[in-house]
Amino acid sequence: MAPLPRSAPSAQATDARGVIAFLDAIEGVPGIEPHGVMLLRHGQVIAEGWWAPYTPDELHHLYSLSKLFTSTAAGFAWAEGLLDLDAPVISYFPELDAEVTDPASRSILVRHVASMSAGHSTEQWDRALTADPDEPVRGFLLEPPDGTPGVTFAYSQSSTFALGAIIQRVAGQSLVEYLRPRLFEPLGIGEVFWLRHPAGRDLGFAGLHATTEAVARLGQLYLQGGSWDGQQLLAPEWVAEATRAHVDNSGGGDSESDWAKGYGFQFWMCRHGYRGDGAYGQYCVILPEQDAVLAMTSETHDMQAVLDAVWTHLLPAFDREGPAASDAELSRRLTGLHLPFPDGEEIPDSEFTAARSDLRFLQRVTLGPRTLTLHEEDGTTTTLPLATGTWPIAGHIAARAAKTDADTVTVHLQFTLTPHKLRIICDLRSGTFEAAWRTVPLMDPSKVTLSAVADPAHRLGL
Known part of the structure; x- marks a missing residue:
């Protein structure tokens, strides 16, 4: 794997003091435990660190951050003519045609499952799995949506599972196999694995295990409009469509919440830029205006607090001059990181x-x-x-x-x-x-x- 280029923050017009303040914030909030972080500016890694026992080379469960890779697989399948965003989901499962008779279920399009707007108003995965544990797509389609497909937003694993199932069916391969020559190899992403259900089908909505750097590379690919090392891997039209809001997910909630700014094709819109994220603190934050990517693995229940720290400390650091000595201070700060643990006496048998x-x-x-x-x-x-x-x-x-x-x-x-x-x-x-x-x-x-x-x-x- 060719290494990503490295640079001092000041060489990329970034004040290292803001990065240090961000680290102070995420380490200083009870309940946030960072495991790995990579910050890229202008395509250069300007800060990176892992808190022992976590290491740069070990895979990490990305939970729902896996959805970005499923979205990317959909982008390749769309460009290759294997996937029609305006086709009904049921059309990819003809064996279910006689069973799925409700007009609303039959009106769910591929673009609806891609944008979490299949019409169900709540998370539907458990119900789909209960209805048919061997083929959850059947359970998904047999429950008529209680809202309007294309309009009603609900963050539901069933939608992403259906999208991933369609891709694997038309490609005749698992998601990992399909992405290997199209994404992983060109980006220099090595070992990954994806949990499966049922056997032979990668889960799609979660379960992907990859390194923090793999997340950073994917984010950089989107930031560069699908281009990598001078080669157009992912159609720029897909990048633009995937990373714009297709459905309103505000629900009359907190206007400052980064979970209420709209939803794209498996991407969340943010107050600044857009992102993918996964349970307990896995992030890929892409900031086109700042030409920056933040990849982070961690453990937290308070995912908004991490994003608040990004907006408060990292954003102002971009295009702000800082002393060169702060680069060295940041480098020292990111060396020898480890998760804290209380000291104590030796343990008796x-x-x-x-x-x-x-x-x-x-x-x-x-x-x-x-x-x-x-x-x-x-x-x-x-x-x-x-x-x-x-x-x-x-x-x-x-x-x-x-x-x-x-x-x-x-x-x-x-x-x-x-x-x-x-x-x-x-x-x-x-x-x-x-x-x-x-x-x-x-x-x-x-x-x-x-x-x-x-x-x-x-x-x-x-």
């Missing part, structure tokens, strides 16, 4: 049983000064190394543990392919523990195990 746990399958925890062993209900054991001051990684799980008061051992498990952290609080007096996710993995609760969260690609045989 001890064993704990579950008192209360969000993970019903986690039965026992065995601790020593250098190792942590997790015992699951089915007899599976996972032993992880512990080391003071670092986040040693084993099997995509990084563990830290410390005696944080006289009677308590605090354990954090960081699942490095995901935004998720599991906190285990062990009581030395009772010999019991309580475990809770800081952000709960969005997957079938009955299938949540340590291995399923830590390495979903291995679990799925990808």
Whole structure:
């Protein structure tokens, strides 16, 4: 993979002090935990950093940021004549034609599912999956919309799933296979994997695992109107259509919310520019007026706060002169980053049983000064190394543990392919523990195990 060009912020007319203020903001707000960040200006990387145990090369679950890649696949299929935006969705599933009789369902067009305006007024995925777990498109089309297709907005995974299913059907390939020669290889994006449902069909609305830099490269492609290294990869007409508002999503809500500025083809419009985002803090923010892209992976429930920090600190830094010394200060700030963890005394050898746990399958925890062993209900054991001051990684799980008061051992498990952290609080007096996710993995609760969260690609045989 050819490296992206690097530059000092001041060489790209950016005041590094604004970037430092942005980092202060996202690190200083309780509940925001940055994992990786890349900022590009004029096609140059001017700031980048990863908070250990996260690294530049490891894949990260993008959650709904995956939708941008599905939109891009739709752009290629449209340009190749495989996808008609004005065709009814039902036309791509002729085997459902006799069943789907409601006129409103039959009037849902491809452009409607691309723009989250299929006409259902609420998230519909669970209902579609319940109706037909093997072919959710059938469940989607069998429920007549309660609004008007093309007008009624609802952020619904069913819409993106239907779009992705159509692309995979007309292409005769998975989304990853279809995108490999058209997007991933030309952009220099290496390994990725996409979760599937059903077997053989990439999920489309979530489940893509890729690096922070892959997100940055995709954002830069859109910023450049679909051009990369002098080659027009994606039709500029698609870029323009995908990144403009097709439907009003304000719903009479907060006028300052960046979730109420309109919706394109799987892109959110923003107060400034446009973006893709994913649950718990995955972002690709594209700022055409500033010729800038921000790619970020993180863990947070307060996604608006991160965007507020972008508008407050990064926007004013563009085209503002700053001292050269600030470039060096920013470089130092981005070196040796790591997720915080409380210090404490060395851990005594001890064993704990579950008192209360969000993970019903986690039965026992065995601790020593250098190792942590997790015992699951089915007899599976996972032993992880512990080391003071670092986040040693084993099997995509990084563990830290410390005696944080006289009677308590605090354990954090960081699942490095995901935004998720599991906190285990062990009581030395009772010999019991309580475990809770800081952000709960969005997957079938009955299938949540340590291995399923830590390495979903291995679990799925990808």
